[in-house]
Amino acid sequence: MATIAVLGGGYAGLRTVKRLMHDKVDAHIVLVNNHPYHYESTQLHEVAAGTKTSADITFDIREAVDHRVDVVIDTVVSIDRENKRVILEHGEPLAYDYLVNALGFESETFGVKGVKEHSLSFTDIDSAVAVHEHIERTLANYATSHDENDLHIVVCGAGFTGIELLGELVHQVPRWTKQYGLPEGGMRIICVEAGKKILPMLPEDLSTWAVDFLTKHGVEMHPGTAITEVKPGVVIGGDLEFHANTVIWTTGVRGSHVINDSGYDQKRNRVVVGEDLAVEGHPGEFLIGDVSAVPDASSGRLYPTTAQIAIAQADAAAANVAALIDGRPTQPFVFKSVGTVCSLGPHEGVASIDMLGHWKLKGHKVSLVKKLVNDRSVLELAHVKEMLASN
Ligand SMILES: Cc1cc2nc3c(=O)[nH]c(=O)nc-3n(C[C@H](O)[C@H](O)[C@H](O)COP(=O)(O)OP(=O)(O)OC[C@H]3O[C@@H](n4cnc5c(N)ncnc54)[C@H](O)[C@@H]3O)c2cc1C
Structure with missing residues (x-):
């Protein structure tokens, strides 16, 4: 055989x-x-920001396949x-x-100096958990350090991963402010992106809506700024320097x-x-x-x-x-393609859907679409039990 x-x-x-x-x-x-588990890569940003735990987006591979398959870990x-x-x-x-x-x-670092050494990225469960722990640790540290860079997060890249991460981060800011007794408005979330246009794969009005949403929630967007180097606590883009003790690399x-x-x-x-x-x-x-x-x-x-x-x-x-x-x-x-869904935190998003016609969606209803997409993926790869557990 x-x-x-x-x-x-x-x-x-x-x-x-x-x-x-x-x-x-x-x-x-x-x-x-x-690993003995499957993880939903499309939800890693939620674990990185702390909206979900690793258990929420993983399930046991052996339970998803039957006895005809040899699973080798x-x-x-x-x-x-x-x-x-x-x-x-x-x-x-x-x-x-x-x-x-x-x-x-x-x-992908694109060869930019210092990225591997001085920034965090998330490509699997362990690295997403590490990002989350780093953020919590750094914010908690502010109580003794009073270093304002402990309150700054720089997200490098405004592709899908970067934008979805920003959406989760702004959702967490009120909790972090309360939990760690941070000064009101003291947290800064900065996004540095080489491209001039954010989310170019979406229709113009949807990408504009996404950028407006993030800006309204306090994100400082810097499109058209190519990052040339990352040093400890500093992201350098042309003449600009962005200081933060949390730097997350999501450029590709x-x-x-x-x-x-x-x-x-x-x-x-x-x-x-x-x-x-x-x-x-x-x-x-x-x-x-x-x-x-x-x-x-x-x-x-x-x-x-x-x-x-x-x-x-x-x-x-x-x-x-x-x-x-x-x-x-x-x-x-x-x-x-059946379209593109980009979440902006757990309750908002933008989507361009090509199913039974063409649909452009923004706001609350997109979170429902995203949830359906995630649930369908878990359902098809695993079983109903895992789907219910992930809700
Ligand atoms: C934050 C984020 C959000 C995203 N959102 C979306 C979205 O909304 N929609 C969408 O369509 N796509 C999205 N993507 C892209 C999508 O996640 C990837 O395209 C998809 O995961 C690719 O699937 P894959 O099976 O090729 O690889 P993976 O999902 O990366 O799976 C690879 C598997 O191989 C295992 N593995 C790796 N190396 C080894 C090794 N050496 N030995 C043994 N096992 C190994 C890994 O543990 C993993 O289980 C997103 C990606 C990210 C990071």
Whole structure:
């Protein structure tokens, strides 16, 4: 019986396994993940700000798959593609016939000096919890330090992650002010972004609404300010210096370093795959989610890295692995976006939805849409029990 190795238990990997199980594919399925749990990456900013706990956005992978799947909790070091073996940190090498590589994303520094040393980023549960603990510790420290930089938070980047994080941070300010006895209006939340336009993927009126919302809630927005260096407690952008004892880096992502370590032809650890999502010249070796780069046939541009696309790719990759096992031809990946939702804290947001027409939403109702999206994802990847637990 053929072995299918699925690497990564995020949106892409776990969905692939669920799909293979659902379609009763006749193969030995092995899922490798570095934690026993799946986490909802799309909600990491909520853990970083302290709106949610790690338990709210995680569930046990073993409970989400059945006995036909071998779950291996280990870290993938590299892939010996020539000999079709996955090299693991602790266990024996894992031999495979078919590979679905879904190892996800890491933070991208774009080579800016001092980012790794002097800023925080969140790309998984541990790093999101670390950001939250750092914020609470630094604010608590103000009582003895009286250092106003303890009250300042700089968010570097105003992409989706940065904007969603800012929304959660402004939501927390009243609680922090009360809990730590901070001077009223003493906290400063500053956002520094190289691009002139914030949230360019949304219609102009929605991005303007989002920026107005954050500004009204006290965020100091600095678009058009390219960060050149981060020093201890200082973010430097051109002639400007932003002083803060909490600096959070959210400017973008790259794929897992395992891609580079495994000799793929890659850019920022993302591999351009063929239309069926397999690596050119390597049928049976699929890359999906944030480690893949898929050109949109209509525009020629690469699709952005999103959970929505990762999930759609997983369905396509699972069907194509099944086709290869059955000796059928693989099918091209086709994607139709259902839109974009950007939360601004737990109760507000903006959304551009393409379902049953085109909808532009802002304000309270978006939080309901976001909740439905999150619940649907948990429901599809796990079970109702986890969905209810996350509410
Ligand atoms: C704050 C935030 C908000 C977002 N909001 C949205 C949104 O609203 N909508 C949307 O569509 N997208 C959103 N995204 C993007 C989305 O989260 C990613 O595109 C998506 O997570 C990619 O899925 P993936 O399965 O490729 O990778 P991941 O979700 O990163 O999963 C990778 C998995 O592999 C595991 N892993 C990593 N390295 C190893 C290793 N070496 N060995 C073993 N296991 C390993 C990880 O633990 C993880 O389980 C958001 C991202 C962030 C950070």
